[in-house]
Amino acid sequence: xxxxxxxxxxxxxxxxxxxxxxxxxxxxxxxxxxxxxxxxxxxxxxxxxxxxxxxxxxxxxxxxxxxxxxxxxxxxxxxxxxxxxxxxxxxxxxxxxxxxxxxxxxxxxxxxxxxxxxxxxxxxxxxxxxxxxxxxxxxxxxxxxxx
Amino acid sequence: xxxxxxxxxxxxxxxxxxxxxxxxxxxxxxxxxxxxxxxxxxxxxxxxxxxxxxxxxxxxxxxxxxxxxxxxxxxxxxxxxxxxxxxxxxxxxxxxxxxxxxxxxxxxxxxxxxxxxxxxxxxxxxxxxxxxxxxxxxxxxxxxxxxxxxxxxxxxxxxxxxxxxxxxxxxxxxxxxxxxxxxxxxxxxxxxxxxxxxxxxxxxxxxxxxxxxxxxxxxxxxxxxxxxxxxxxxxxxxxxxxxxxxxxxxxxxxxxxxxxxxxxxxxxxxxxxxxxxxxxxxxxxxxxxxxxxxxxxxxxxxxxxxxxxxxxxxxxxxxxxxxxxxxxxxxxxxxxxxxxxxxxxxxxxxxxxxxxxxxxxxxxxxx
Numbered sequence: 139x140x141x142x143x144x145x146x147x148x149x150x151x152x153x154x155x156x157x158x159x160x161x162x163x164x165x166x167x168x169x170x171x172x173x174x175x176x177x178x179x180x181x182x183x184x185x186x187x188x189x190x191x192x193x194x195x196x197x198x199x200x201x202x203x204x205x206x207x208x209x210x211x212x213x214x215x216x217x218x219x220x221x222x223x224x225x226x227x228x229x230x231x232x233x234x235x236x237x238x239x240x241x242x243x244x245x246x247x248x249x250x251x252x253x254x255x256x257x258x259x260x261x262x263x264x265x266x267x268x269x270x271x272x273x274x275x276x277x278x279x280x281x282x283x284x285x
Numbered sequence: 286x287x288x289x290x291x292x293x294x295x296x297x298x299x300x301x302x303x304x305x306x307x308x309x310x311x312x313x314x315x316x317x318x319x320x321x322x323x324x325x326x327x328x329x330x331x332x333x334x335x336x337x338x339x340x341x342x343x344x345x346x347x348x349x350x351x352x353x354x355x356x357x358x359x360x361x362x363x364x365x366x367x368x369x370x371x372x373x374x375x376x377x378x379x380x381x382x383x384x385x386x387x388x389x390x391x392x393x394x395x396x397x398x399x400x401x402x403x404x405x406x407x408x409x410x411x412x413x414x415x416x417x418x419x420x421x422x423x424x425x426x427x428x429x430x431x432x433x434x435x436x437x438x439x440x441x442x443x444x445x446x447x448x449x450x451x452x453x454x455x456x457x458x459x460x461x462x463x464x465x466x467x468x469x470x471x472x473x474x475x476x477x478x479x480x481x482x483x484x485x486x487x488x489x490x491x492x493x494x495x496x497x498x499x500x501x502x503x504x505x506x507x508x509x510x511x512x513x514x515x516x517x518x519x520x521x522x523x524x525x526x527x528x529x530x531x532x533x534x535x536x537x538x539x540x541x542x543x544x545x546x547x548x549x550x551x552x553x554x555x556x557x558x559x560x561x562x563x564x565x566x567x568x569x570x571x572x573x574x575x576x577x578x579x580x581x582x583x584x585x586x587x588x589x590x591x592x593x594x595x596x597x598x599x600x601x602x603x604x605x606x607x608x609x610x611x612x613x614x615x616x617x618x619x620x621x622x623x624x625x626x627x628x629x630x631x632x633x634x635x636x637x638x639x640x641x642x643x644x645x646x647x648x649x650x651x652x
Contacts, residue, residue: 140520191498194588195614197599208599210586210614214498214514221586243501245622254334269327269651279335 140212142166143220151188155181167221172234175224179237182211182222189213190220193241196248198255200281205232205257226257229282236262254279292320299328303406303637306647310624310640317632322625326618329651337611342368342443342578345611350437352615353649355398358384358391358428359591361441366522367587367598368443372580377572380445381523382565386458387431387440388589389554389561393465394424395592396547399644400472403544406641407485413475420468423461430454443578445571455562462559469551477545486540490627490639493538500622504594506643509546510538516590528560543642577606593617593644613652617645 145163152168153160159174170178182190194210209222226232236259237244248259249268256277259265267274276283298309307328313321333352337345349360362384369376376384401417425435430451432440440447476482492502497510507514515532517525533549535542580602588597594616601610620643628636 193501194595195586195597195599195612197610197612199601199610199612210597210599214512214519217519241501242496242499243619243622245500246618250618269330271327278332 139217141218143218148220148222151185152178152181155185161225167223169223169225172224172226176235176237176240178222179240182220183240187216188220189215191215193237193243194219196244196251198251198257200255200279202281203227205255207234207251207257209237231256231258233258233260235260236265238262253277256280290316299325303641305402305641305645306650308645308647308650312628312636314633319628319631319633319636322628322636324621324624326621327651329647331652333652334611334613337608339607341576341606342372342580342608343576345608346442347437347439350439351648352613352652353395353591353593353596353617353646354436355646356391356395356592357436357438358387358440359395359589359596361438362388362523363587363589363591363596364598365441365443366589367585367600368578368580370587371583371585371600371602372443372578374444374572374574374578376445377569378524379449379565379568380570380572382561383431383446383450383570384441385523385525385528386558386561386565387428387438387446389557390424390427392554392592393551394421396551397421397424399547399592400476400544403638403641403644404476404482406637407482413472416472416475420465423464427454427457427461430457442571442574444574445569447571449570458558458562462555462562465555466552469548473548477548483541485635485638486544486642488537488539489635490540490631490642491538492623492627496623496626497538500626501619502594502623503616504590504592504620505546505550506543506594506620508532509535509542511536516588516595520588522587522589524561524564525557527564528557530557540639540642543644547644579604579606588614591616593646593649594620615649615652617643617647617649618652621645621650 145168149160149163149168156177159178161171162169182188190211190213192212192214197208199206204225204227207224212219248262251257253267253269292313292315294313298304299307309325311323333348349364350357352360397417401414404413429435432438492510494510494512497507513534530553533546535546582604584601586599588595597614599612600608603609
């Protein structure tokens with residue numbers, strides 16, 4: 139059975155190694171401050187007791203007041219999983235750091251999130267639309283997108 | 286005298302028989318050698334995730350059929366499992382067995398489609414495909430008995446399945462289980478030891494285990510690279526913890542391993558179905574669930590081992606009758622990440638063969 143690490147365990151480990159990086163945590167997941175996300179991501183992947191080598195999914199959820207970027211991670215060696223979240227405010231051009239340099243599997247998913255949700259992933263090597271064509275007006279998966 | 290050469294960029298697809306649907310690649314060649322590949326997606330984009338936000342939890346099942354249309358049962362299963370996780374529904378035992386039987390039959394059908402089309406890509410035009418489709422047809426007949434449909438099945442519902450298997454399903458399934466191992470032997474006799482296949486597939490398009498994990502590759506491709514990771518064993522859902530089976534995995538991660546892992550998986554699936562048929566007991570097939578499921582506020586990530594890899598659904602509920610957000614983590618889409626890495630450096634003819642072993646389905650890539 140895959141065990142899921144609780145937000146408490148994770149936030150302890152993360153805030154010990156990268157101080158002032160956890161914005162909030164609850165039982166299931168932790169919220170990371172976008173500016174320290176790259177450091178935290180590298181820690182999650184490289185720390186032997188965490189070993190999150192496998193990135194399951196990158197999701198962006200539009201809550202109107204803010205966008206929530208959700209990362210589902212799994213460690214194939216320890217068979218445990220974690221949910222990491224980030225909140226970014228503002229509807230004009232919200233941005234979070236890209237993790238393609240750490241997990242290559244994020245490549246297409248970040249492009250998709252940019253295409254459909256309009257969240258910019260800073261540092262992505264090839265951030266352009268993937269499902270729709272260049273020049274498509276707006277980002278259709280947003281809650282306020284009108285036809 | 287020196288000849289002046291320059292790289293040539295060729296467009297392959299979206300209407301090309303070897304691109305398995307409407308996939309398009311922009312490939313740059315230096316002579317016959319691939320130097321760059323750029324996948325172009327989106328020709329079949331229907332916005333399934335957005336459509337799901339406008340439908341009730343039960344209605345979304347029909348949308349999942351149209352993701353990977355050669356493996357609809359697995360999509361149904363992944364979706365209903367996530368809804369059950371979100372709403373805290375427990376399906377009855379018989380329903381879980383029926384679902385696993387259906388999902389494993391679907392896995393065999395999907396791998397048969399892979400085998401046939403891959404041989405097509407190798408240049409063995411149409412004949413192997415007809416052999417594979419002969420057996421796939423038998424599986425589709427079984428599904429027709431279960432739910433009346435052959436491709437867009439919509440057999441599963443949150444809380445169980447649409448209806449119990451009819452009387453004549455069980456003898457037909459039994460007959461299929463008896464015949465199928467001989468058919469797999471037949472394919473193996475024709476393909477596995479075939480000299481042309483071996484020359485074309487062995488040590489071609491190698492993907493290392495480290496690269497595969499880092500690129501979020503899942504399913505048979507990951508296992509062919511030597512990583513023993515199967516969600517049915519690692520994170521058992523439904524009744525997979527009650528059946529015995531092995532995880533086939535390869536050593537090199539070349540085209541041949543990717544083919545061979547799938548053939549062995551078909552045999553393991555037959556084993557699972559046999560055990561399910563022995564263990565299944567009469568009983569209800571659907572728990573009391575209202576037509577309009579209203580899960581409490583919250584979120585859930587559910588995943589299954591689909592024929593192509595890890596199929597996951599991430600559902601967010603705001604307490605209403607429709608999901609607030611429905612993210613589909615489709616294996617075909619993410620498996621394409623390594624396309625460039627495994628094609629660059631190989632020749633044009635190997636390109637098509639290697640691309641074939643990734644086994645993508647455009648309905649799932651574009652959603």
